[in-house]
Amino acid sequence: MQYYLDLLSFGPEGWGDELLAGALVTISIALATLPFGLALGLAIAVAKRSRSWTLRTFATLYTTIFRGVPELLTLYIIYFGVQVLAQRLWSAVGLSGNFDMSPFLAGMVALGVVLAAFSAEVWLGALNAIQKGQREAAAALGLTKWQAFRLVVFPQLIRVALPGLGNNWMVLLKETSLVSVITLQDTMFIATRANVATKEPFLFFGAAALIYLFFSVISTWGFDRLEGRANRGYARAGASR
Amino acid sequence: MTWCEYPGAWIGLEVFQNYGCRMASGLGLTLQLVAISFGLGIIIGLTLAVLRLRGPKPVRMILHGYMTFFRGTPLLVQLFLIYYGLGSFRPFWQEVGLWWFFRDPLYCCLLAFTINTAAYQAEIFRGALQSLPHGQAEAARALGMRPFAIFLRVEMPQAMIVALRPLGNELIVMIKASALASLVTLFDLMGATRLAFARSFDLSIYVVAALIYLALVEIIRRVWDGLETRLTRHLALR
CATH class of the missing domain: 1.10.3720.10 (MetI-like)
Incomplete structure (x- = not known):
């Protein structure tokens, strides 16, 4: 377990900071x-x-x-x-x-x-x-x-x-x-490179999946808020949303 | 000259003539991948949709998680997670005798595509089933129909019409997404095209591939339009 945490840690040994940089490229x-x-x-x-x-x-x-x-x-x-x-x-x-x-x-x-x-x-x-x-x-x-x-x-x-x-x-x-x-160094690229270096594909593609999932969940929440705001003049009392 | 070299020779494109046969078999693989995963996806998706709506609470929650995960992450990640990720537990798979499955990129691809499209189709079927007015099932119950008969004879036929259009879109998405198979060493249409380009450095082969995909999508769109007109001819919608 400690081994896997080390792999995902920040710093020269772990891939945490690289994955974070990849996530930034993805979102940018x-x-x-x-x-x-x-x-x-x-x-x-x-x-x-x-x-x-x-x-x-x-x-x-x-x-x-x-x-x-x-x-x-x-x-x-x-x-x-x-x-x-x-x-x-x-x-x-x-x-x-x-x-x-x-x-x-x-x-x-x-x-x-x-x-x-x-x-x-x-x-x-x-x-x-x-x-x-x-x-x-x-x-x-x-x-x-x-x-x-x-x-x-x-x-x-x-x-x-x-x-x-x-x-x-x-x-x-x-x-x-x-x-x-x-060859753009996004989340997926970093995960692939980490896999090549460490031979832990499940860990790194799993981490990549969670990064994308995080962005998706945040976006869903954000769009719900935006829609609520855009519809504020239309919402009726007792309406379902 | 075999039949698959003719189109290339006819339009006078040397790459297409040289790699025509590879692209034809690639197209075959693409169609196979899409047909199998979409077909299985319908069965699984429908089952999941019903369980998601009417199953016990723990099942509903698990399915909610499943659908969120597979609709919230890219298919490419899922494919790599299955092919490289699950494939890395070789001793385990050999133990349980499933290594032949996870060793083969084709099976991994089919698995990834199937569970991915099943998640999307489950959502489509769920929406369709939910869109039916309550009165339909109530009226059927008042007539003394059994729950299963109500589902099969009253709810399904109506829900299918609602689900038809989104299902067509999902099929088109799957055709396009099947190009990802080329990234796990499979020679589908995209894989064959990449090979042809890597060997010839002639970009026009990519344009040819684009036209083939376009034709495929256009055919499906037309067929689906026809299907919809035929299936909704009793409705005064159009």
């Missing part, structure tokens, strides 16, 4: 991806409702592709593909040397475009849930289209979209484990 890549993915998703959702045929087709194509291709494959295509393309561009411009894409950036882009595809569906559902009268009333008050979106539509959008976006976040959190295959 998830948090870094979130705003980018959600914003792109909202843009795609708006494009899906656009009057222009080109925009609509592009948006539909985008969501179909990134929702249908395994995340692991998307990650590989972006990590290797962008590297090759950038390298060619690099050489074409006449610069010498190599172009290296950081795994963090590749992971962020890959997870972000997938998140955008999934969150676009959530945004779209929420956009459709907002009555036309809201926009008409805003127009009647003399608000521009952008003002109407920012001041009238968006605040209501968040409330409707929150449960779906919460699901998106949970999926994203778990998907970050994939970036370990492109």
